[in-house]
Amino acid sequence: MAQQAKAVRRTPLSRDRVLRAAVALADDIGIEALSMRKLAQELGVVPMALYKHVANKEQLLDGMVDVVMSEIDPPATGADWKGAVRQRILSARRAFLGHPWAAQVIQSRSSPTPVVLAYMDSVIGMFRTGGFSLDLTHHVMHALGSRMMGITQELFDASPGPDPQSRSAVPREGAGEFPYVMELAGAVAHDEGSVVGQGCDDQFEFEFALDLLLDGFERLREQGWSSVGSSRGKGQ
Incomplete structure (x- = not known):
């Protein structure tokens, strides 16, 4: 514990350090899971130490955007x-x-x-x-x-689902009603990972x-x- 405190003293907190650590943590665990408590743990400090550099979670998020x-x-x-x-x-x-x-x-x-x-x-x-x-x-x-x-x-979330058929914009049973949508959808080979389709x-x-x-x-x-x-x- 004494060694940890000594290491923290050697690398004092700053607003920039807090924000960059928050960005790295969000990259790792996602923005929804990010919290002041988890950020403090990552930096090896108590949560209250963060509030000397960012007043609240909203200010933290603004600062993270600025880092990006x-x-x-x-x-x-x-x-x-x-x-x-x-x-x-x-x-x-x-x-x-x-x-x-x-x-x-x-x-x-x-x-x-x-x-x-x-x-x-x-x-x-x-x-x-x-x-x-x-x-x-x-x-x-x-x-x-x-x-x-x-x-x-x-307009529509095209993220892949567990069933390949669920990724189609139009259900198979509706194909006859929407021929041009189906024609366009079938004109390209479908790969995963694209947000536009x-x-x-x-x-x-x-x-x-x-x-x-x-x-x-x-x-x-x-x-x-x-x-x-x-x-x-x-x-x-």
């Missing part, structure tokens, strides 16, 4: 807006894929931390300095949504959609698009 965000590459210098945005978003995706719980946490936050705001500001700035009007940038950010963070949410390459699908969006944004910028002159504006 710190793994995102800095903005590319000298790149065109499209390349810079693409690189930034794909780097964010790598960071969040490295910590599968992080997307769930960031989507549960009621407001972004300064670190998250700084990331958002950098992405918005790439569009603005790339020649996008404030109006178009506003709609671009809506279109990107959580994809700006490298996160996507599919068994047999789909998550990274490919993410980049495919991202590139479609970026190409569309570029066309609108070149056209001088404005929401005032759009069909939405005319209908109001």
